[in-house]
Amino acid sequence: MYFGSVRFFKHLIATVIFLIIAGLLTTVIFLTVGNSDKLNEIERLNSEKNTLQALNDFSGGGIDDILQILDALGIDNKELVNTIYENDRDAFGDIVETERNGADSEPDNNGSSVNPPVPEPNTEPEPDLDKEQNPYAELFPHLYVNFQPPTVYMNDADYIYLTFDDGPSRYTVDILRYLDKHDIKATFFVIPDDTENGRNFLNTMLNSGHEIGVHTMTHIYEQIYASVEAFLDDFNRAFNLIYEQTGYRPYLYRFPGGSKNDYNEAVRDDIIAEMARRGFVYYDWNVDSRDAMDANWTQMYNSVLNDIANQPRSVVLFHDRPGGYNTVTVIEDIIKALLASPRGYTFSAITPETRPIQF
Template sequence: MMCPLAILLFLVIIDSEKIMSTSSKESEEVNNEVLEADLEGEQGSLEDVEEEQGNNGSEEVEESTGAEEEGKVVYLTFDDGPTPATGKLLTLLNDYEMKGTFFTLAPNVNQYPDTTKRIVDEGHAIGLHGETHQLENFYGTAQSPVNEMVENQQAVATATGVKTHLIRTPYGSHPHLTHEQYKILQEHGFKLWDWQVDSNDWKLRDQRLVSTTIEQLEKRAHESSHVLLFHDSEITVTHIEELLVYLRDNGYETRILTEEMAPFHFVHY
């Protein structure tokens, strides 16, 4: 038989274990409650972050699903001006609330300084196309392209107060412009632009210049934007309104070329 002291000691041990078990259980319950509260807090924070990211994401998507996302941005460009036709061309563009980029020739700028200034004043971009527009002169030496562009740049600056670095070389860069000539132009800060859609207004000279432009646009609809080539001439003015109507009715947005954009040219120099 157990002595009374032993029985008392045994009972104390049993009670102690019960207390420890209850305390452990209560502690576990408290810890679980804290953990659940933490998880709820984290979930709330995560939802806040996801909501914020979702909002930002939708803004980004909204911005990127505009005209450019749908291939509905065009850059209308006009070479060889200004000319007696430029004023009528500017009026047409303004009537349709469209913008263009004009690659000018130095002698024409000097001859029509007021028209040159009007290009800038009405929110269009102005660029450089050289001085002579003669292959043998423009591409004759390593320095000749930059010399012509600097002359053209100074003429534009005098007429408008704008020092532009946007350039297009006569007849396009390829295959005429050498790597050395391109490097020198680049060292002077010039931004060379060719084109992606050629209206062929220099040879078609009738409504076909519009239909061929539309045909090319539709074939390139998968691209985000399109640089269109026209010439600053009476032929273009006579027929381009049909194209402007097409662009408007089909949701195209016209923009100007800027010096901040990555230029497009036919070959990688």
């Protein structure tokens, strides 16, 4: 007889114990899963609260505050940044005015308040041009600089030369601020903007220790590369505006589109020769941030750091053009990463002793 037997009670007790253990286990598992859901929910609410708090705290402190918040939210921020700038055109002027007022003296047109890194406007007679042999000799006789390339360039291993093309624009305000904040000097290949703000930027750049080179006045490839004369005409306008405003005669230039592009094949060698005869030296680049190709934050950050790591020294192409790229959103993060690199990079503006990078 099974029921009532010792074996029956043994099985009964075992079954009861099993049921109790199973019940306890189920309860523990249920509570753990439930709590983990609750913990996740609490974490999510906290994160939202922090974001809201950050947004709440933001009171116009600067574009980088906004960018940090957007980064935290994982939002591609280019469009928003552009909107912010579009809505804040006045700030462009305000900041320039503040910087100008903060300077020791008002900028003037004879260059006495500027400390360019190469000799002041020259007072020597113009070069004796061979007008018989050179068809361009009579064009723009004042378009020249007394710059002699050094016979030996400096050893600039692990140097990084940040360069910014197509500015100034309202984006330049932030770029200059980031550079100043990290005590970095850079080189601006400008499209001089013939407005009060645009002109003042040229003084601000030089007074902050940055270098200015000529980029172009129009940036219209078909126009400037139509002939050597057309290139000189465009270049001369930009050069004169910089010289009139700052008293500085820039000896550096950068070809729009780089020295080798689809538009200048027929004229590039003649342009280079004529510009060299007038004392100008051009710089291409060996690291392209790809900002003009609309690269996003991640693409720019990764490719710039990668490419610099693979170069003995780097001339890096960025833009601060009026249309705006992602440059302003990523430049400071790139700078911070480079400063933290164990390779011990040195940042510098291009100097007369910097061996050019030329395509």
